Amino acid sequence: MSDANIGNSGGDPMIDRAEKTGSVGLLVALALSFVGAAVALALVKPENAAPYVQILLGLLAVVGVFALFAGAIGLVRFGARPAGPSLSRAFLNGLEEGIVITDDQGRIVYANPAYAQMIRAATPKDVRTVERVFAGIPDAAEAMFRLSEAARERRAGEEEIRTGQPLGDPDGGARWYRVKAGPLGGAFAEKADAGLTVWRVADTTEDRDAQESSFQELQQVVTFLDHAPAGFFSADPNGRITYLNATLADWLGYDLAKFEPGSIRLADIVQGTGLTLLGDLAAPADGRTRIVDLDLVKRNGQGLAVRLLHKVTQTPGGTPGDSRTLVINRSAGEDVSEALRAAEVRFHRFFNNTPIAIAAVDREGRIGLTNAPFLKLFGDRIRTELGQRTALADLLIAADRAKLAAAIEAAAGGQGAIEHVDAELAGDHGKQRSARFFVSAVEDGAGEGEAAIVYALETTQQRELEQQFAQSQKMQAIGQLAGGIAHDFNNVLTAIIGFSDLLLASHRPTDPSFQDIMNIKQNANRAAALVRQLLAFSRRQTLRPEVIHLGDTLADLHMLLGRLLGEKVELKVVHGRDLWPIKADTSQLEQVIVNLAVNARDAMPDGGRLTISTRNVGENDTLPYKTPGMPAGDYVLIEVEDTGTGIPPEIIEKIFEPFFTTKPVGQGTGLGLSTVYGIVKQTGGYVYCTSKAGEGTTFLIFLPRHVETAQPEPEAKVEAPAAVTDLTGSATILLVEDEEAVRAFASRALASRGYTVHEASTGTEALLVMEETGGSVDLVVSDVVMPEMDGPSLLRELRKQRPDLKIIFVSGYAEDAFARNLPEGEHFHFLPKPFSLKQLATAVKEALGR
Numbered sequence: 001m002s003d004a005n006i007g008n009s010g011g012d013p014m015i016d017r018a019e020k021t022g023s024v025g026l027l028v029a030l031a032l033s034f035v036g037a038a039v040a041l042a043l044v045k046p047e048n049a050a051p052y053v054q055i056l057l058g059l060l061a062v063v064g065v066f067a068l069f070a071g072a073i074g075l076v077r078f079g080a081r082p083a084g085p086s087l088s089r090a091f092l093n094g095l096e097e098g099i100v101i102t103d104d105q106g107r108i109v110y111a112n113p114a115y116a117q118m119i120r121a122a123t124p125k126d127v128r129t130v131e132r133v134f135a136g137i138p139d140a141a142e143a144m145f146r147l148s149e150a151a152r153e154r155r156a157g158e159e160e161i162r163t164g165q166p167l168g169d170p171d172g173g174a175r176w177y178r179v180k181a182g183p184l185g186g187a188f189a190e191k192a193d194a195g196l197t198v199w200r201v202a203d204t205t206e207d208r209d210a211q212e213s214s215f216q217e218l219q220q221v222v223t224f225l226d227h228a229p230a231g232f233f234s235a236d237p238n239g240r241i242t243y244l245n246a247t248l249a250d251w252l253g254y255d256l257a258k259f260e261p262g263s264i265r266l267a268d269i270v271q272g273t274g275l276t277l278l279g280d281l282a283a284p285a286d287g288r289t290r291i292v293d294l295d296l297v298k299r300n301g302q303g304l305a306v307r308l309l310h311k312v313t314q315t316p317g318g319t320p321g322d323s324r325t326l327v328i329n330r331s332a333g334e335d336v337s338e339a340l341r342a343a344e345v346r347f348h349r350f351f352n353n354t355p356i357a358i359a360a361v362d363r364e365g366r367i368g369l370t371n372a373p374f375l376k377l378f379g380d381r382i383r384t385e386l387g388q389r390t391a392l393a394d395l396l397i398a399a400d401r402a403k404l405a406a407a408i409e410a411a412a413g414g415q416g417a418i419e420h421v422d423a424e425l426a427g428d429h430g431k432q433r434s435a436r437f438f439v440s441a442v443e444d445g446a447g448e449g450e451a452a453i454v455y456a457l458e459t460t461q462q463r464e465l466e467q468q469f470a471q472s473q474k475m476q477a478i479g480q481l482a483g484g485i486a487h488d489f490n491n492v493l494t495a496i497i498g499f500s501d502l503l504l505a506s507h508r509p510t511d512p513s514f515q516d517i518m519n520i521k522q523n524a525n526r527a528a529a530l531v532r533q534l535l536a537f538s539r540r541q542t543l544r545p546e547v548i549h550l551g552d553t554l555a556d557l558h559m560l561l562g563r564l565l566g567e568k569v570e571l572k573v574v575h576g577r578d579l580w581p582i583k584a585d586t587s588q589l590e591q592v593i594v595n596l597a598v599n600a601r602d603a604m605p606d607g608g609r610l611t612i613s614t615r616n617v618g619e620n621d622t623l624p625y626k627t628p629g630m631p632a633g634d635y636v637l638i639e640v641e642d643t644g645t646g647i648p649p650e651i652i653e654k655i656f657e658p659f660f661t662t663k664p665v666g667q668g669t670g671l672g673l674s675t676v677y678g679i680v681k682q683t684g685g686y687v688y689c690t691s692k693a694g695e696g697t698t699f700l701i702f703l704p705r706h707v708e709t710a711q712p713e714p715e716a717k718v719e720a721p722a723a724v725t726d727l728t729g730s731a732t733i734l735l736v737e738d739e740e741a742v743r744a745f746a747s748r749a750l751a752s753r754g755y756t757v758h759e760a761s762t763g764t765e766a767l768l769v770m771e772e773t774g775g776s777v778d779l780v781v782s783d784v785v786m787p788e789m790d791g792p793s794l795l796r797e798l799r800k801q802r803p804d805l806k807i808i809f810v811s812g813y814a815e816d817a818f819a820r821n822l823p824e825g826e827h828f829h830f831l832p833k834p835f836s837l838k839q840l841a842t843a844v845k846e847a848l849g850r
Contacts, residue, residue, distance in 0.1 A: 097202035104195035120168030156182035231327030253299035412451035498745030501837035568607030576615035603644030634705035763789025784811035
């Protein structure tokens with residue numbers, strides 16, 4: 001049976017029971033009933049027929065009135081049935097897919113011709129439901145069960161079913177059908193016969209074949225691309241490689257079967273500064289194809305010379321899309337012209353991997369060919385497109401543009417001498433950068449439009465180091481000056497304090513001059529405190545380091561700082577957890593914090609908040625601020641932050657200099673921060689300051705972590721003097737002091753206590769005195785810094801004759817400043833200048849008593 005003979009060729013539905021137009025039998029029965037009534041009336045006698053006639057006429061009248069009303073409201077339609085199908089039936093009958101509508105009992109209400117033709121149904125009796133059609137196909141059982149469940153639950157369902165042969169045709173090949181089932185909606189669903197289900201069956205074999213063919217073609221294209229003689233990759237705007245062909249994967253040593261999009265980045269396969277040549281992948285795509293020669297990195301770390309044809313496409317939304325990059329292998333054996341290839345590879349390697357930025361410019365100074373370091377130095381501010389080339393001078397600040405333009409003009413004029421220009425770069429968001437430019441003329445054979453070659457070296461870090469070195473040299477020079485002044489001033493103060501003690505010893509408290517002498521001594525002591533600050537800055541003061549924990553130190557200072565700051569300033573102390581121990585002089589460290597707190601208070605006249613926080617900073621921790629000169633290591637950080645007026649940029653570099661102050665005359669000596677600097681440096685730490693005008697200042701103090709060693713602590717060279725009541729003695733003392741006033745005071749002071757004193761102004765003279773006395777000296781009291789021979793040298797000479805000789809060193813510098821010049825294990829006593837009569841007598845008594 002051919003397809004042409006299946007179904008209704010007239011286009012009518014194979015089955016349509018949706019509209020019921022009435023019954024002819026009922027109409028005939030109604031007519032016969034009226035005929036029977038007429039016959040019955042004819043048999044009745046005329047005189048008896050009147051009531052029956054009236055009844056019949058009444059019935060006819062009622063039927064007539066009812067028919068009129070039924071016709072008016074459309075309940076009864078007069079005239080012939082419209083010829084042809086309705087619009088909806090015509091639409092359903094013309095569909096190419098099969099349509100079957102069933103009621104809630106599973107009986108077919110409607111089936112279009114396409115369905116009948118699909119299942120090879122010749123007559124309406126041959127039309128079966130979709131469920132029955134697929135019932136004999138084992139592979140369709142599960143899918144049909146799901147569709148039947150969906151139909152019963154009044155929800156939509158869809159399945160793809162493969163059959164071994166066409167529906168109703170055992171001789172055909174395998175076919176694919178898309179079957180849908182769902183409730184019938186619209187006006188039909190509101191009728192009394194609601195519960196209808198629409199089944200739609202479509203033959204999708206041709207679509208499936210087309211998809212399979214397209215897939216095979218796509219697979220063939222991918223195979224061609226994977227095994228092409230050139231490499232290919234695609235990267236997204238973030239630099240993640242989204243596609244890699246087999247050829248490039250083989251060159252680089254990657255297993256393509258394990259490659260996942262995004263698992264490899266451009267930075268993983270592009271060597272050195274070559275990534276800069278590809279440009280910013282997230283920048284607006286210009287559609288140009290860039291030709292770049294660079295080295296890729298294989299998985300084993302070896303280099304691979306390649307040429308890239310690189311292009312970034314643009315998405316419909318205007319944003320950069322994935323790149324399209326063709327990779328040509330330029331390594332040995334991959335080029336017909338081996339010599340030419342090798343020369344090109346060597347040139348591009350030298351050109352792009354040199355640390356010097358290189359660019360060619362025309363006579364107007366516009367940039368042409370550039371290498372990777374040049375692009376890295378100036379970023380995306382360079383345009384090399386035709387007609388949009390950037391002038392090199394525009395990349396500098398206005399003050400330096402003329403110098404570079406003049407150098408380029410001279411080179412373009414044929415002057416062979418290389419000119420160099422130091423200039424600052426512009427447009428770096430507040431960060432000041434500088435570079436040194438070398439301009440040379442182009443020789444014969446130059447590229448078209450090239451007038452000069454410009455070489456650039458960034459000097460930003462070099463300038464910063466030069467400034468830091470200059471500042472360090474300046475601070476060191478000031479420190480040496482301060483230390484020298486402090487040393488000489490200590491001698492003067494020692495004499496003043498000493499002679500004041502001698503005068504006080506000969507005057508009673510009731511004498512009129514006693515109070516004047518006391519005032520002289522008190523002011524000398526005040527001057528001695530200033531000298532100690534100078535020594536702290538020059539890092540030559542005497543420290544007594546010990547292992548301390550910052551948390552305990554800050555807790556002890558909390559109350560004192562609260563009184564110093566007053567009621568307007570809020571004090572907040574944040575203790576770091578598990579702080580490492582440090583080794584420092586506790587009193588000097590307290591002075592550092594107090595000095596910073598007082599400065600912060602003065603910077604907040606209207607009140608504010610002072611925050612002191614501590615934390616550990618490990619060797620590998622990344623700090624958000626610069627710490628020039630500080631080596632990597634473990635530190636304990638003390639951060640002192642205020643909300644004051646801040647420090648202007650032009651002043652911040654001078655704050656650690658001695659006697660520099662912005663306070664009014666009489667309100668500060670300018671030694672507070674210099675003392676902080678000196679104490680921190682002498683402790684082995686580092687101090688930095690960050691500030692912003694109007695927002696506050698932060699001081700950062702890094703103190704090195706103290707690590708306990710298994711070695712026992714060496715015996716202390718200087719012991720704290722015990723309380724001594726009897727300061728007299730009868731020993732012989734050699735006093736060596738180049739300052740006459742100090743020597744005179746010390747000699748008188750010791751002689752008044754019963755000692756025999758021999759004086760010497762230099763180390764050489766002291767050796768002569770030892771010979772004259774025959775070595776009968778019990779104790780040597782010697783200055784450290786003297787002409788001809790210093791104190792440590794004198795001690796070494798005396799030890800040759802008197803290994804057990806006792807000695808007291810007297811100095812205005814710290815003990816550590818000269819102790820390193822003594823032999824290891826050398827024992828001595830130390831008396832810092834300035835000292836009083838009592839301190840001298842006590843030190844001598846203690847030294848002789850050992």
